[in-house]
Amino acid sequence: MPPLLEARDIHVAFGGGFGGGRRKLALAGVSVAISSAPATTTAIVGESGSGKTTLARLLLGLRAPNSGSVAYDGIALAGMTRAQHMAFRRAVQAIFQDPFDVYNPFYRVDRALMAPLRRFGLAPSRSVADERIDTALEAVGLRPSETRGRYPHQLSGGQRQRVMIARSLLLSPRIILADEPVSMVDASLRATILETLHRLKTDRGISLIYVTHDLATAYQIADRVIVLFAGRIVEAGDAEQVIKHPKHPYTQALIAAIPEPDPSHPWGLGPGAPPAPRADGDEHGGCAYASRCPLAMTMCRARTPPLHAMDGRDIACFRFEGTAT
Amino acid sequence: MKRNALLIAGISLLALIVLAGLLGPHLVAPELADIGAVRPRRLPSAANWLGTDTQGRDILATLILATPQTLKIGLFAGLIGLAIGVLLGLLAGYFGGAVDGLIRVATDVMMAIPGIAVLVLVATNVRTMTVALMAVIVAGLSWMYPARAIRAQTMSMRERAYVDIAQLNGIGGVRLVVVELLPNLLPYIAASFVTAVSHAMLATVGLEALGLGPQNELTLGMMIYWAQSYGAIIRGMWWWWAPPVAMIATIFLALLMISIGMDRLVNVRLRVDS
Amino acid sequence: MTGAALEIEGLSVEFPVSGGVVRAVDAVSFSLQPGERLGLVGESGSGKSTTILALLRMIRPPGRIVAGAIRLGGRDLRALDDAGMRAARFADISLIPQGAMNALNPVLPVRAQIEDVMRAHGIDCDSAEMGRRIAALLDGVGLDAGVADLFAHQLSGGMKQRVCIAMSVALEPQVILADEPTSALDVIVQKQVLSTLAAVQARIGAAIILVGHDMGLMAQFVHRVGVMYAGRLVELGAVRDIFAAPRHPYTQALIASLPSLARRGSFRGIPGIAPSLLTPPSGCAFHPRCPHAMARCRIEAPRARDLGGGHRGSCHLLDEGVHAAPA
Numbered sequence: 001m002p003p004l005l006e007a008r009d010i011h012v013a014f015g016g017g018f019g020g021g022r023r024k025l026a027l028a029g030v031s032v033a034i035s036s037a038p039a040t041t042t043a044i045v046g047e048s049g050s051g052k053t054t055l056a057r058l059l060l061g062l063r064a065p066n067s068g069s070v071a072y073d074g075i076a077l078a079g080m081t082r083a084q085h086m087a088f089r090r091a092v093q094a095i096f097q098d099p100f101d102v103y104n105p106f107y108r109v110d111r112a113l114m115a116p117l118r119r120f121g122l123a124p125s126r127s128v129a130d131e132r133i134d135t136a137l138e139a140v141g142l143r144p145s146e147t148r149g150r151y152p153h154q155l156s157g158g159q160r161q162r163v164m165i166a167r168s169l170l171l172s173p174r175i176i177l178a179d180e181p182v183s184m185v186d187a188s189l190r191a192t193i194l195e196t197l198h199r200l201k202t203d204r205g206i207s208l209i210y211v212t213h214d215l216a217t218a219y220q221i222a223d224r225v226i227v228l229f230a231g232r233i234v235e236a237g238d239a240e241q242v243i244k245h246p247k248h249p250y251t252q253a254l255i256a257a258i259p260e261p262d263p264s265h266p267w268g269l270g271p272g273a274p275p276a277p278r279a280d281g282d283e284h285g286g287c288a289y290a291s292r293c294p295l296a297m298t299m300c301r302a303r304t305p306p307l308h309a310m311d312g313r314d315i316a317c318f319r320f321e322g323t324a325t
Numbered sequence: 326m327k328r329n330a331l332l333i334a335g336i337s338l339l340a341l342i343v344l345a346g347l348l349g350p351h352l353v354a355p356e357l358a359d360i361g362a363v364r365p366r367r368l369p370s371a372a373n374w375l376g377t378d379t380q381g382r383d384i385l386a387t388l389i390l391a392t393p394q395t396l397k398i399g400l401f402a403g404l405i406g407l408a409i410g411v412l413l414g415l416l417a418g419y420f421g422g423a424v425d426g427l428i429r430v431a432t433d434v435m436m437a438i439p440g441i442a443v444l445v446l447v448a449t450n451v452r453t454m455t456v457a458l459m460a461v462i463v464a465g466l467s468w469m470y471p472a473r474a475i476r477a478q479t480m481s482m483r484e485r486a487y488v489d490i491a492q493l494n495g496i497g498g499v500r501l502v503v504v505e506l507l508p509n510l511l512p513y514i515a516a517s518f519v520t521a522v523s524h525a526m527l528a529t530v531g532l533e534a535l536g537l538g539p540q541n542e543l544t545l546g547m548m549i550y551w552a553q554s555y556g557a558i559i560r561g562m563w564w565w566w567a568p569p570v571a572m573i574a575t576i577f578l579a580l581l582m583i584s585i586g587m588d589r590l591v592n593v594r595l596r597v598d599s
Numbered sequence: 600m601t602g603a604a605l606e607i608e609g610l611s612v613e614f615p616v617s618g619g620v621v622r623a624v625d626a627v628s629f630s631l632q633p634g635e636r637l638g639l640v641g642e643s644g645s646g647k648s649t650t651i652l653a654l655l656r657m658i659r660p661p662g663r664i665v666a667g668a669i670r671l672g673g674r675d676l677r678a679l680d681d682a683g684m685r686a687a688r689f690a691d692i693s694l695i696p697q698g699a700m701n702a703l704n705p706v707l708p709v710r711a712q713i714e715d716v717m718r719a720h721g722i723d724c725d726s727a728e729m730g731r732r733i734a735a736l737l738d739g740v741g742l743d744a745g746v747a748d749l750f751a752h753q754l755s756g757g758m759k760q761r762v763c764i765a766m767s768v769a770l771e772p773q774v775i776l777a778d779e780p781t782s783a784l785d786v787i788v789q790k791q792v793l794s795t796l797a798a799v800q801a802r803i804g805a806a807i808i809l810v811g812h813d814m815g816l817m818a819q820f821v822h823r824v825g826v827m828y829a830g831r832l833v834e835l836g837a838v839r840d841i842f843a844a845p846r847h848p849y850t851q852a853l854i855a856s857l858p859s860l861a862r863r864g865s866f867r868g869i870p871g872i873a874p875s876l877l878t879p880p881s882g883c884a885f886h887p888r889c890p891h892a893m894a895r896c897r898i899e900a901p902r903a904r905d906l907g908g909g910h911r912g913s914c915h916l917l918d919e920g921v922h923a924a925p926a
Contacts, residue, residue: 047787062489085495089495093493094493096486096489097486098486101486102489103487104505104508104509112490119494120494156872186873187812187813188869189868192869194858195866213786214786214858216857216859216860240863257787259789259790259816260819261815261842261859262842262859266819269793269794269820
């Protein structure tokens with residue numbers, strides 16, 4: 001069975017247009033594959049500049065890579081026929097970070113729910129459509145009477161985000177890509193929304209790609225974790241393994257920096273360290289993390305470590321040699 | 326809306342002027358604007374409220390007939406210019422790349438060329454100038470401003486997440502622009518319309534005052550032209566050149582107030598959106 | 600309380616809006632000791648940012664402080680006139696604003712902006728001496744002296760934030776107010792920036808109020824935490840007490856809902872939605888969402904109850920002497 005959604009050896013670069021200007025590598029040699037069955041939750045974790053948003057947009061077909069390919073059900077997005085493209089659009093849906101920006105302020109929120117039904121021919125009549133919408137809204141914990149007919153600014157952030165999840169449900173997709181779905185939602189609502197997303201997988205068999213910088217929320221729902229740094233995958237594997245026993249120095253630094261809501265486990269506020277220089281791997285051809293890595297060797301600055309498979313996880317670090325993937 | 330006194334004042338003023346143009350011919354006999362209708366070179370008096378010109382035309386009647394003509398040119402030129410500008414702005418803003426580059430260069434070049442020079446060039450090479458032709462020529466020189474404004478707005482709107490969502494619904498291209506972007510552009514289009522009309526009227530009046538306007542039509546600019554070429558200023562016949570100038574100034578004042586008021590309206594909506 | 604760096608008593612701030620009056624901050628009282636770090640945590644609409652702005656008397660009209668006393672090192676801040684308050688800002692009490700990174704002027708180099716702060720408060724020295732002071736300030740936040748000549752767009756997010764910290768301590772104030780200073784930063788940079796802030800604070804002996812919504816940050820950075828809900832301070836105490844034994848149902852629910860690396864797959868969100876400040880719930884603002892709500896909670900707003908050891912909470916359950924277990 002071909003993977004449900006796959007990105008193969010993706011390279012994306014910005015800049016370097018007319019009149020020079022530096023070419024910035026947003027993603028380099030990234031490959032991600034989501035299998036068709038069973039339904040899984042894959043977390044793509046990275047900080048700003050890691051390329052995670054670019055990767056998300058690539059997987060959603062909202063932009064094309066400079067080289068490499070993205071395929072749905074084994075068919076490359078680039079060469080799809082109209083029918084195949086619509087099938088892709090129906091099967092792969094998204095939830096974005098800003099619960100306000102996703103709505104066209106000119107229309108009521110009902111349109112966000114009606115439009116996909118009409119577009120994909122999923123409701124033969126108005127009453128069927130209404131019924132489906134009401135069911136979806138209730139499934140995410142919203143009351144249709146309080147939600148329908150409203151404009152986006154009349155709902156709270158949490159409600160808006162839940163309407164977006166309801167929208168995804170209406171299409172019965174096979175996979176939902178959620179890009180920072182809770183970062184702009186109040187703390188008390190995060191758990192509820194995360195639970196809703198988690199249940200999409202457990203109750204309906206919808207796979208989830210969860211893109212975030214917040215490992216703590218990723219830990220709650222992910223089966224698999226992929227860690228991105230400066231456009232490359234540095235570590236990937238089972239969520240429990242990677243988060244509890246990180247191997248790559250960057251993953252370790254990331255986890256150590258997360259403030260645990262438990263004062264008896266101190267962070268270790270050291271003296272303010274000098275700011276880290278920006279990742280400059282593309283210029284020197286070496287590992288992007290080398291300039292801040294406590295384990296860096298001479299070879300790290302000269303060559304980029306490839307992704308190796310080792311003990312059930314993938315890791316890109318010369319300190320962990322294994323079989324090349 | 327209740328705090329947008331400027332907008333309401335501007336619209337009221339313009340409405341008043343339009344009304345005057347519509348009702349005027351019923352209150353003041355239009356024949357008084359024909360050559361030789363009344364005794365020439367009369368000062369303003371009870372019989373002729375704004376006096377008469379050297380050819381025996383009642384100035385008030387002339388003013389009442391000329392104002393709607395000027396407004397008409399401004400309106401048509403403004404509409405045509407707006408339509409072209411919005412279309413090009415949308416294309417440039419949404420599609421970007423080479424399309425944007427081309428449209429941008431065209432806009433910048435047209436804006437750099439002194440409009441008057443182009444107008445004069447075209448006008449002198451046309452045998453008979455009519456109101457319609459003037460509107461078209463003038464429109465050709467006012468589309469750039471709406472194009473720039475709409476392009477900038479479209480570019481920023483293109484980055485919004487709801488455009489992504491529309492694409493995820495399988496909508497793209499022209500349909501997306503019309504259904505998703507255009508409704509949110511309406512306030513900007515309205516504001517651009519007002520500026521386009523102002524530009525058009527300014528260009529028109531300028532051309533007419535130079536004598537390149539429609540010789541057989543009665544417009545405010547032509548009134549100024551006739552006044553000046555028949556020596557009204559030298560003869561001290563202030564009642565001939567002052568009324569059209571005052572009327573033009575008033576129209577511009579009204580348009581300016583509407584423009585500022587609209588700006589405030591658009592910005593308030595933006596604030597509500599965020 | 601003698602020696603307190605800052606004392607707030609009964610602070611209330613109101614904003615008139617079309618439709619009525621919004622009480623953004625309602626009778627908030629707390630004190631801050633020198634060298635202490637206090638966290639003010641709450642969600643959107645809780646009033647935490649408004650409280651900070653009120654301390655600086657930077658509430659934009661028509662909003663205004665309607666009640667309460669603000670004493671900075673014994674001085675009554677509300678009694679100062681505009682000139683006095685302007686002199687006090689940055690010199691005695693300073694702010695690291697939310698979106699501090701965007702607070703830097705994009706057309707001026709860093710040096711000019713720090714100099715601006717100093718000269719506006721009457722520091723009069725020649726440019727060589729100013730250069731030395733600026734270099735020392737930048738060094739204190741772990742930045743190279745060369746940063747002084749750079750512009751905002753040449754700095755990374757973390758570096759911009761450090762420049763803002765440098766500006767906020769340029770005049771060595773007694774109190775530093777930090778409004779979500781790290782919310783736009785990556786987690787590794789966040790830790791570095793907060794470490795810097797702590798080091799700087801220790802050096803000048805100031806007190807910090809950190810406003811935020813990240814309980815994890817509070818647990819790691821502050822000594823005491825105040826929890827705000829719907830404009831009221833519902834619980835206040837040492838950070839260890841608050842996390843080990845939260846007494847207010849909102850605090851309990853909030854802590855229970857936090858995703859942490861300690862446990863997996865448990866989702867305990869707080870049901871209901873944030874209260875409207877225009878028409879707040881009667882009595883206790885939290886009662887519509889509280890699992891322990893009683894009849895009394897609908898009628899009467901609870902008053903602050905001392906729980907010993909500097910820990911206090913506003914909940915009727917505390918009056919009854921009931922030790923409510925987290926639901």
